[in-house]
Amino acid sequence: MRSLTLSVLFASWCASAGAETAFCAGSVTVAGGDPALRAETCGFVDKALKGLASCSLVLDRPIRVNIVETMREGCVGLYHCGEDQIELVAPAYAEQERSTESPFRHLSPEDFFASVVTHELAHAAYDAAGCPFETCPVTDEYVAYAMQVRSLSPEQIAAFEDAGGIDRRVSREEFSQIFLMMNPNAFAARVWAHFSQRPDGCAYLAQIVSWDIVFDTERP
Numbered sequence: 001m002r003s004l005t006l007s008v009l010f011a012s013w014c015a016s017a018g019a020e021t022a023f024c025a026g027s028v029t030v031a032g033g034d035p036a037l038r039a040e041t042c043g044f045v046d047k048a049l050k051g052l053a054s055c056s057l058v059l060d061r062p063i064r065v066n067i068v069e070t071m072r073e074g075c076v077g078l079y080h081c082g083e084d085q086i087e088l089v090a091p092a093y094a095e096q097e098r099s100t101e102s103p104f105r106h107l108s109p110e111d112f113f114a115s116v117v118t119h120e121l122a123h124a125a126y127d128a129a130g131c132p133f134e135t136c137p138v139t140d141e142y143v144a145y146a147m148q149v150r151s152l153s154p155e156q157i158a159a160f161e162d163a164g165g166i167d168r169r170v171s172r173e174e175f176s177q178i179f180l181m182m183n184p185n186a187f188a189a190r191v192w193a194h195f196s197q198r199p200d201g202c203a204y205l206a207q208i209v210s211w212d213i214v215f216d217t218e219r220p
């Protein structure tokens with residue numbers, strides 16, 4: 001009797017899990033949201049993985065994406081380090097979290113959501129590359145923001161650059177954990193300025209993935 005109950009429970013759990021999970025390219029699964037949003041997210045995942053692979057970042061392990069309605073304040077996406085899981089706030093709910101100061105503010109809710117998919121998958125791909133210290137938050141966010149902006153259309157990149165307002169050379173010494181925490185919007189703008197000023201941004205990224213370049217420093 002007991003095993004029967006268990007098997008019935010298991011069967012119904014499987015059915016509902018199957019119905020609410022979309023299987024996308026590259027062993028990525030998407031759960032949460034409605035079927036249309038999950039299908040749309042799979043399209044964004046596919047495009048994001050191709051973009052990352054064309055720029056030195058290959059994701060070659062299963063990742064689970066959960067679409068949620070809320071996260072902590074100001075947060076629209078999160079990659080859980082070491083857990084192969086990403087949380088994304090659905091486009092309809094992410095708007096209220098997007099800062100009016102954000103250099104991404106001109107993007108439509110769907111385009112912004114797609115760009116966050118790239119940002120979080122870049123975190124997942126860089127996580128596999130590891131980091132020479134316990135954590136590398138500055139390098140991690142550099143990679144994610146560079147790939148997020150690179151995933152935009154030329155017109156969207158031009159609008160991002162206008163909003164960021166940086167028209168000077170940016171040096172590698174200008175990135176720090178304090179700056180990242182104090183002003184993530186300005187950090188994102190500075191990342192793109194620095195990345196796009198490299199003669200070959202993707203070759204530069206390959207050096208980051210192989211630890212030849214690390215923005216973080218070891219903390220005592």
Ligand SMILES: [Zn+2]
Nearest residue numbers: 119123141144
């Ligand atoms: Zn990030």
